[in-house]
Amino acid sequence: MILIDGKKEAANLRLELKKEVLALKAKYNKVPGLTVILIGDLAPSQIYVRNKEKSAKEVGLKSEVIKYPSNVEEKTILNKIDELNKDDTVSGILVQLPLPKHIDKKKVIETIIPEKDVDGFHPVNVGNLSSGYESSVPCTPLGCYLLIKKMEPNLSGKKAVVVGRSNLNGKPMTQLLLKENCTVTITHSKTKDLKEECLKGDIVVAAVGIPELVKGDWIKKDAIVIDVGINKIDKGIVGDVAFDEVSKIAKAITPVPGGVGPMTIACLLKNTVECFKRSQR
Ligand code: GUN
Numbered sequence: 001m002i003l004i005d006g007k008k009e010a011a012n013l014r015l016e017l018k019k020e021v022l023a024l025k026a027k028y029n030k031v032p033g034l035t036v037i038l039i040g041d042l043a044p045s046q047i048y049v050r051n052k053e054k055s056a057k058e059v060g061l062k063s064e065v066i067k068y069p070s071n072v073e074e075k076t077i078l079n080k081i082d083e084l085n086k087d088d089t090v091s092g093i094l095v096q097l098p099l100p101k102h103i104d105k106k107k108v109i110e111t112i113i114p115e116k117d118v119d120g121f122h123p124v125n126v127g128n129l130s131s132g133y134e135s136s137v138p139c140t141p142l143g144c145y146l147l148i149k150k151m152e153p154n155l156s157g158k159k160a161v162v163v164g165r166s167n168l169n170g171k172p173m174t175q176l177l178l179k180e181n182c183t184v185t186i187t188h189s190k191t192k193d194l195k196e197e198c199l200k201g202d203i204v205v206a207a208v209g210i211p212e213l214v215k216g217d218w219i220k221k222d223a224i225v226i227d228v229g230i231n232k233i234d235k236g237i238v239g240d241v242a243f244d245e246v247s248k249i250a251k252a253i254t255p256v257p258g259g260v261g262p263m264t265i266a267c268l269l270k271n272t273v274e275c276f277k278r279s280q281r
Contacts, residue, residue, distance in 0.1 A: 006259040010143075018060055022060065033061060034062070034118065036095075037068070037081075040069070077108060078107065078108070085113045095112070119268075144173060151252050157181060160202065163207065163240065164205075195217070199219070204219060212241065216245025216248060221249055226260065243256070
């Protein structure tokens, strides 16, 4: 069994990006910039944002975090996004989710211009991805995709099963696998005979948010298993895959933590660099 080392792959990707940022700086005399907006004081969001800032600086991006209290008015956020949309030194804008209830997530996402939408959440980017055109791709599925490609460069004709249909993970993951000519089955918490569906997968991506849902006898021998879950339970943090069982069957599996997580942040930096490059064309 191969333990897919997301930490190592993310470090490799950051190193590549660092070199690319240096080359861009030499060519354009400026570097890509990432601005993150953080509203409120949720602990997980604060940790994510701190990690994003640290990684962005490590690869040489211009990095800025703008913080607001949880009672900030929606208009203040939308005005700030408008300002950042027009700022040439800002290549990518990310508003950390979840948002306080009085702020409309859809409005916030749609105010960021698609060209600076490093999350790939804007409907224009969602549409472009689904049509197979160039777009920003949500960071977590992009990270999963890069890990899968590393394990199996030719995915054509492979059977892929995605467990979970969220806009954040499941749906964009499906689009990326389809683009690689996989035969993709999208399943979710209401799917009948989920076990039988998973057993068909050469590749199984679990992104459903149910702790240790995918069991050892749900997985075909020699499958590649990618675990997007981060679930807090009594014994600690676990994924959506029962790791101890599945790791005895699968050809390769991502651990939680240390699998998909580190790749997500590295892919955010990648998206920022891509946005910058597109803005220079
Ligand atoms: N909160 C948790 N994951 C994400 C993400 O990928 N993007 C944003 N904007 N917020 C998040």
